Every structure is written in structure tokens, then in C-alpha cells.
Amino acid sequence: MKYSDLLAEWLKEMGYTHCFYVAGGNIMHLLASCNKHFHMMSVIHEVAAGIAAEYFNESNPASNAKAFVLVTAGPGLTNLVTAIAGAYLESRELLVIGGQVKTADLSHGIVRQRGIQEIHGVNIVQSICCLAELMKEPVELSRFQCMLNAGTNGRKGPVFLEIPIDIQGRPVIRAELEQNVEYVPTTSTIPIATETLIEQLAQKIRAAQRPILLIGGGVSRATTTQIHDQFSAMGLPVMTTWNGADRLAADHPNYFGRPNTWGQRYANFLLQESDLLIAFGTRLGMQQTGFNWQQFVPNGEVVQIDCDPAELTKGHPAIAWPIHADANALLLTLSRKPLGEHGNWLAYCRQIKAVLPLIEANTTAISEGYISPYVFVEELSQLCTSDDIIIPCSSGGAFTVMMQMFAQKRGQKIITNKGLASMGYGLSGAIGAALAHPDQRTILVEGDGGFAQNLQEIGTVAINQLNIKIFIFDDNGYASIRMTQKNYFGGDYIGCDIKSGLGLPDWEQLFKAYQVPTMRINKGKNKEFGQQMEFTKLFNTKGPVAFLVSIDPEQTYFPKITSRVTASGTMESNPLHQMSPGLPETTLQHIAMLREQW
Numbered sequence: 001m002k003y004s005d006l007l008a009e010w011l012k013e014m015g016y017t018h019c020f021y022v023a024g025g026n027i028m029h030l031l032a033s034c035n036k037h038f039h040m041m042s043v044i045h046e047v048a049a050g051i052a053a054e055y056f057n058e059s060n061p062a063s064n065a066k067a068f069v070l071v072t073a074g075p076g077l078t079n080l081v082t083a084i085a086g087a088y089l090e091s092r093e094l095l096v097i098g099g100q101v102k103t104a105d106l107s108h109g110i111v112r113q114r115g116i117q118e119i120h121g122v123n124i125v126q127s128i129c130c131l132a133e134l135m136k137e138p139v140e141l142s143r144f145q146c147m148l149n150a151g152t153n154g155r156k157g158p159v160f161l162e163i164p165i166d167i168q169g170r171p172v173i174r175a176e177l178e179q180n181v182e183y184v185p186t187t188s189t190i191p192i193a194t195e196t197l198i199e200q201l202a203q204k205i206r207a208a209q210r211p212i213l214l215i216g217g218g219v220s221r222a223t224t225t226q227i228h229d230q231f232s233a234m235g236l237p238v239m240t241t242w243n244g245a246d247r248l249a250a251d252h253p254n255y256f257g258r259p260n261t262w263g264q265r266y267a268n269f270l271l272q273e274s275d276l277l278i279a280f281g282t283r284l285g286m287q288q289t290g291f292n293w294q295q296f297v298p299n300g301e302v303v304q305i306d307c308d309p310a311e312l313t314k315g316h317p318a319i320a321w322p323i324h325a326d327a328n329a330l331l332l333t334l335s336r337k338p339l340g341e342h343g344n345w346l347a348y349c350r351q352i353k354a355v356l357p358l359i360e361a362n363t364t365a366i367s368e369g370y371i372s373p374y375v376f377v378e379e380l381s382q383l384c385t386s387d388d389i390i391i392p393c394s395s396g397g398a399f400t401v402m403m404q405m406f407a408q409k410r411g412q413k414i415i416t417n418k419g420l421a422s423m424g425y426g427l428s429g430a431i432g433a434a435l436a437h438p439d440q441r442t443i444l445v446e447g448d449g450g451f452a453q454n455l456q457e458i459g460t461v462a463i464n465q466l467n468i469k470i471f472i473f474d475d476n477g478y479a480s481i482r483m484t485q486k487n488y489f490g491g492d493y494i495g496c497d498i499k500s501g502l503g504l505p506d507w508e509q510l511f512k513a514y515q516v517p518t519m520r521i522n523k524g525k526n527k528e529f530g531q532q533m534e535f536t537k538l539f540n541t542k543g544p545v546a547f548l549v550s551i552d553p554e555q556t557y558f559p560k561i562t563s564r565v566t567a568s569g570t571m572e573s574n575p576l577h578q579m580s581p582g583l584p585e586t587t588l589q590h591i592a593m594l595r596e597q598w
Contacts, residue, residue: 024072218281
């Protein structure tokens with residue numbers, strides 16, 4: 001049989017069901033073979049294929065379906081690099097199979113190019129892959145399994161296999177390549193914490209006065225679903241990172257927000273007051289700790305549980321007790337242990353949460369005809385159901401507001417990619433999530449500048465009639481860049497909006513061209529947009545709909561951690577608990593009184 005046919009059958013046996021691709025000559029054999037076995041999802045640009053596959057897999061379809069990416073050589077691979085980098089930084093599974101010129105035409109680095117469209121794909125992506133390999137000969141099943149397992153065994157990440165076109169089409173004898181080897185499922189190489197270690201951690205929590213659990217994206221949804229109600233019995237405040245945002249419902253009595261440099265003020269404040277932070281499945285990057293990481297949890301100790309020893313020893317922030325272990329297994333066992341009495345601390349946390357509301361006065365003063373993005377997201381989160389898949393894009397003002405304001409419900413899935421923080425992720429990610437959950441509604445919120453970077457995929461949404469509700473923050477450009485140029489460079493705007501040279505479309509006309517129904521949301525017409533009959537009808541109908549949210553171009557996004565340019569030209573940042581703008585004196589006095597009472 002043809003080798004590409006055998007590879008497709010192996011992939012099917014390993015649980016792959018969907019293939020995101022852009023057709024090309026150097027994958028013609030693989031494309032024909034995959035078309036026999038998989039749900040083939042054609043996209044316009046390769047980067048969309050990679051992002052969609054990442055979000056498809058990250059959304060954990062109930063059917064246990066899995067997706068991979070198929071791209072041609074040369075530009076097919078180079079167009080995909082951003083998506084590979086994003087999956088690598090977020091430690092997510094992504095299998096990419098790339099075509100290549102026939103082996104006789106490989107340049108082997110002697111000249112820049114020999115075959116048509118040839119470029120050395122492995123050299124380009126090997127630093128952002130768990131494994132990147134050029135297959136110069138057909139490999140046997142056991143070797144192929146090991147290759148794929150490299151991206152799922154331990155800390156997850158992309159796998160890139162580059163297959164020359166002559167290898168794809170080569171006749172092979174199946175029995176010789178399989179040799180009666182049956183597929184062996186992936187087994188984790190992450191160590192399991194001992195019972196003694198877990199008991200020591202429980203004792204440390206019992207001895208603490210102000211402990212907090214921080215749940216990261218490395219803790220699976222299956223784990224937190226299993227112990228969702230048990231969090232109350234544990235008697236500790238629980239926070240989540242942005243990647244772990246859907247691990248605990250916002251209305252859970254022990255939930256206390258998402259701390260971050262752009263986090264919720266009360267969450268940052270409480271995190272910095274803790275005397276013991278136990279961080280599960282988060283690398284504690286600088287967006288999580290703040291750039292002033294030296295003052296992260298200044299009055300306490302940090303325990304970090306992670307699958308990657310390099311993250312535990314990188315030096316920032318200071319880790320009192322690094323634990324190289326499976327965070328999921330450890331959390332499950334810890335949840336069944338007595339962790340002491342911390343009722344007064346919980347009560348104090350609830351008081352601070354009440355004193356520091358999410359919507360602050362300085363964010364809601366807007367011009368006529370616009371809607372506050374904070375008010376908008378607050379209402380949107382109320383309208384979304386527990387079955388919805390939420391895609392809050394990955395960067396910019398829309399992303400910030402979503403992560404500050406959106407009140408997640410139990411059962412919802414929230415997926416983003418903040419490590420790379422690339423614009424243009426939202427629509428492609430929503431496509432992947434919608435394909436993984438065809439019977440559910442996918443909600444995408446993205447800024448107009450970011451959406452424009454991959455707007456060609458409206459065609460993919462429209463032709464497949466995906467059930468995606470698209471909300472675009474129409475604020476005339478790059479809101480976060482505009483605010484940076486305003487705050488640090490006196491409003492000397494460069495390429496951040498239409499006036500400074502950024503070419504954006506007439507959104508109504510654009511969606512009309514794709515025959516996607518469109519509605520504009522603004523204060524003047526729809527102050528409480530969720531009560532409008534037109535909105536309700538479009539929001540609840542099957543298929544794609546675009547909602548254009550009119551946001552004031554001068555909208556400010558606070559609270560945030562601000563930085564200053566020092567005399568030497570470097571940046572100096574505030575610690576997490578000192579968000580800008582500063583709190584009123586009356587609020588500070590109230591907090592001081594609560595602290596004294598506690």
C-alpha cells in the first residue's frame with residue numbers, strides 16, 4: 001500500500017478525527033489519503049489551521065476527538081510558525097504534518113534552495129517543538145508512535161513531522177512496518193508526589209494563617225470538575241490563572257478571582273496579603289507575578305507544583321518549596337486531607353472582594369453613542385449559558401476586559417493563548433472550538449485590530465455555518481497600543497488607528513459580503529442590549545452572527561500595573577497590589593480597618 005495511506009490509518013487508530021489544512025502540491029498524497037478517514041477542514045491561511053487545531057484539542061471534546069494540521073512545504077510551513085510557537089508556550093498538544101520536496105531535491109544546507117518551495121522546516125521550528133524531524137524514509141509504527149508521544153508525554157507541546165513527497169507516495173508492505181506492534185497509549189513521565197510529601201504540604205497549610213490556592217492551566221478540567229464541590233470543604237480561598245479561568249465557577253463561595261498584571265484588583269490585593277501561596281500547574285510567568293517579581297507574595301512563601309523542573313528553578317519568582325510532580329494527582333489527594341481552620345481568613349477575603357468591585361468609576365465614563373466595554377462584558381457573561389464555549393481572544397483591550405470582567409459559569413470552557421499574546425488568534429481559535437463542540441454555542445470576543453489580522457477566516461465560518469457568535473470591539477484600531485502611545489509618548493500615535501495609517505474595513509459591508517447576519521451594539525440604541533428582541537433572536541439562532549460593539553476610541557483600560565521609565569531608560573513596575581489608578585483614601589482606610597479587625 002501507499003505509505004501516506006498507512007500513515008492516515010495509523011493516525012485514525014491513534015484517535016485523530018479532524019484535519020485542518022490548506023491544500024498544496026507537496027502534500028498531495030497525504031491530502032488524498034487523509035480525505036478517506038478524517039473530517040477535513042479547509043481554511044484560508046495555514047496559521048488558522050494551527051490555531052484551530054490547538055483550540056480544538058484544548059477544548060477537550062466529549063467524544064475524545066483529536067485534530068492535527070496538514071500543510072505543504074515552504075510557505076505552508078512558514079505561515080504556520082506563529083501557531084506552533086503559541087502552542088509551545090502554552091504547553092498544548094499540536095501535531096503538524098508538513099510536506100517537503102522529494103528527497104532527491106533536498107538541498108541539505110549546501111545551497112539555500114534546490115527543490116521548488118523547499119525550505120528547511122525542521123531548522124525553523126525545532127526550538128518551539130517537542131520534536132521536529134524530517135522523515136527521509138518510511139518509519140515503522142512503533143517509531144511513529146514515539147514521535148507523536150513526544151508532544152503528549154510529560155509537558156505537552158507541538159510535534160512537527162516533515163515528509164518528502166516521494167516518501168508519502170512510496171509503496172510499502174504494511175506487515176513489515178507494523179510487525180505485530182499494537183498501539184500503546186501515552187503514559188506520563190511526570191512524577192507522582194508521595195503520600196509523605198503531600199502530608200507535609202497539608203501540615204504547612206494547616207500552620208498558615210492566610211493560605212491561597214492558585215489553579216493554573218496545568219490542572220485539567222477533569223480534575224477540578226471532580227473536586228469542584230470539595231473546594232468548599234478544603235476551606236481555602238481559590239484563585240485561577242487566565243489559562244485556568246474555567247476551572248472554578250465565579251459564584252463558588254471559595255473563588256477569589258484571577259490575579260495578573262491586568263488582573264482583578266481584589267484578587268491581586270488578596271494574593272499579596274497571603275502568607276502561603278500554593279501554585280498548581282502554573283509556570284508563574286511574569287504576567288502572573290508582575291514584572292516586579294521580587295515583591296510577589298512579599299509577606300509569605302510560595303509553593304509551586306509543576307511538571308517541568310526548569311520552571312521550578314528559573315529564579316523568578318522566589319520559590320520556597322519547588323515540587324516537581326503531577327499537579328492533578330497532588331491536588332486530588334490534597335483535597336481529601338484536613339487543611340485546618342481558615343474561616344476568618346475566608347471572611348476577610350469576602351469583605352475585600354465586596355470593597356473592591358470589578359467595575360470601577362474611571363472605566364465607565366464614555367462618550368455618547370458608545371458602550372462601556374466593562375458594562376458590556378458584565379452583561380454578556382450573564383447572558384451566556386453554562387454550555388457555551390468562550391474565546392476571549394489573546395491580546396489587547398478586549399482580552400483584558402474579558403479576563404477582568406467575565407464571570408464564568410460552571411461547565412463553561414474558556415480558551416485563550418496568552419503566552420505568545422498574538423493578535424488574530426480569536427477567530428481561528430473559535431473555529432477549532434466550534435468544530436470540537438458542534439452542538440454548543442461558541443462566543444468570540446475580539447478587538448477590531450486583532451480580528452482584522454485573520455479576517456479571511458470569516459469565509460471558513462460562513463461556508464461551514466459554524467455556530468459562532470462574534471463580538472468585535474469596534475474602537476477604530478489597536479486600543480492597547482494607542483493607550484501605550486498616549487501614556488508614554490504624549491499621544492504621538494503611530495499605526496494604531498485609522499487616522500494614523502491603520503487600514504480597517506467597513507465591518508457591516510465586510511460581513512454582508514460573507515452573508516453573515518450583523519448587529520451593532522451601542523449605548524444610544526441598545527443600552528441594555530441583552531433585552532433587545534433583535535439581539536435575543538440573533539444570539540440564540542444557530543449559525544454565525546457578528547455583533548459590532550461600539551467602543552469609544554479614547555476608552556481607558558484600568559486597573560493595571562503601571563511602569564515608569566527610569567533615568568537610565570529602563571522600565572520599573574509596581575508590584576501586583578499597587579494597581580493604577582490608586583484607591584481613594586476612604587477605601588484604603590476601610591481596608592485598614594477590616595485588616596485590623598481580622
